[in-house]
Amino acid sequence: MIGKQVLGIAFSNMRDFDLGKMTAHRTIGSVPFGGRYRLVDFALSNMVNAGISNVGVITQTNYQSLMDHLSSGREWDLSRKRGGLRILPPYASLSGKGEYRGTLEALYGAMGFIRHSTAEYVVVTGCDYVLNIDFTDLFEAHEKSGADITVVYRNKNIEQKEEEHGTVFQFNRDGMVNDVMVGPVLLGNRNLYMSILIMKKSLLESLVEDNVGHDRYSMRRNVLLAKYNQLKIYGFEYKDYCAHIHNLNSYYQANMELLIPSVRTVIFRQDRPIYTKVRDEVPAKYGLSALVGNSLVADGSIINGEIENSVIFRGVHIGKGAKVKNCILMQGTIVGENVTLDSVITDKNVVIREGRTLVGFETYPIYINKNNSI
């Protein structure tokens, strides 16, 4: 437990645009995931499970759903007298529009909160990864390496060119970064940055001030890329399962991968639980004609039809004779009788009326906007 020595900062808006309509009215941190979670739950739970009890969540736009989800932070045990959760909407940024251009500029806007903390270190993380990481391990590796900054990466063999935008590292024998590429073609064996890093708070403060003073705003370009020769940057490899949510396809795949038992064992560990907002739902109810296989089902659902290879969120109703296959149905989706759905993602409170058929493809799922009715 690294507790009071470390301040946590989570970015809930990093790369919202990648998810298109799904993030039209919410931050990437508040994107629903895995039947009952939001992506920010993973970032916050990882911090809390390492004993970090003072966490700032930096937001930019469309943060109402995020504020509704996080509220006082009680569900993550972050409703505290000392520290706890602080939501940091934009203010007084340099552009004057209340929007920031990059991580450093956002951190500059949160400088009051950061300075106020008595912690010696800062962990900064995005919300675009589904993972269960032990920040205590990261902290210890950082201490042991003697580095100024430790970045978290994963090693991946990429066989097909991906649309994913990434930052790639190369390391010397001591595990220190000796090359950085921002946004290269992703092919072959790559060490991919996972948007998580740790450093001394004092270093972060001076990096933010120096760069923002020079109108530089990007952590990747202006710190990692520009300074890897001057600063010792250590790489901490995350070896367990994780999923990067960077477009609708990867969002879909990551949900589907939760159906694999070994993935759930890694993500939903009993010793490091993933916390989320409680909704006081009734247990899921299966009717006489229910037939369900290889699916995750959340509380509050009423199932009277067939479901296969799907993730069913809280409060979803499936009518008699309906066939749901390879789908992600978010909270409050109503599927009428004799509906057929294959490879469909429904956002919150979508209604599919009796007898409709919608078929996408596993590599190209159909997405239906929040509150729509078909």
Next chain:
Amino acid sequence: MAVKKEWLAMLLAGGQGSRLYTLTKKLAKPAVPYGGKYRIIDFPLSNCVNSGIDTVGVLTQYQPLVLNEYIGNGQPWDLDRVDGGVFVLPPYQKSSGSDWYTGTANAIYQNIPFIERYDPEYVLILSGDHIYKMDYAKMLALHKEKGADCTIAVLDVPYEEASRFGIMNTDETGRIFEFEEKPKQPKSTLASMGIYIFTWKKLKAYLEMDEQDPTSSKDFGKNVIPAMLEAGEKMYAYPFEGYWKDVGTIDSLWEANMDLLNPNVELELYDPSWKIYARNPVQPPHYIGSDAKVQNSMITEGCQVNGTIDFSILFAGVTVEPGAIIRDSIIMPGAVVKTGAVVEYAIVAEDAVIGEGAQVGARPENTPEKDQWGVTVIGAGAEIAAKATIPPKSMIEGKA
């Protein structure tokens, strides 16, 4: 002195529930799990909050540990309040000595100082043994309208069953003129539900009087109510309509759970205007495997189901391995049913393990001697060996 309250609730949660045997060995009856994610006490607590009561005293005595931890600061029921909230009230030592709660009336008597802090006009007395949804505010409205000293909630029960209850005989205005405890020949079918609203000043006087009587058993039904009737106090019956079930026995606990799966039973938990709150486990959605078959059942978070489930209720974090069959049963949190095991008409308590190929309980049609049939109970943490056969109506603790 705290802020004055118009009314507050006192919830009697000290009952041992001895007829639930092994299920209440380590926990008080109100803490017994029910309905997949609840405990019995969630019903009166949620009813209080939904009725607008913000101060609840929970009187505990028998095995209070689980209940204390469960209630905590009352946050799941929205009872973590600046003024009031939920308070666990065990018996305590006073300058003049200390006593266990000797009866329901004595439990309230010993907590007069707690009630007086809020200076209420009315006090609602509840028990933690029943499954029902009720708007106590409507009952208070009747109490005020009649200018009553005491209002007792009553349920119209079938005549054949009336002799099992405390029966209220009322006039045409609903005023109670007679109370009969378990009468052989009932004059009415209005059964007391053990839910009382008292005008506090009156109740206080009667509690103090009752305490002075050495022959009294310090019980509401046996002593306080009859004494008030005899003295001609204004006592009214509040007729309740809807689902109400005492879960005091293994059979009634099993039935009350199964009622949730019966579309003809009017206990609706999916009602957003009257939610039943509970302390939620932190677990992922449940997983239903490819070879699983689940029908007519309720399943909650954290379960891993790879077998066949029919007419059953699975609590949080239950594991059902491939080929296992669970029918007409209640499987409480964390229990494991291993490959090929068959569980029928059973209550499997928390963290119990049913070994591979074991047979637990039986269907009534497969039991030749009808009087030997009954619901089987596997106690908390019990381990049933592989291939073991546990006959119907048995009760298992430890290893078998």
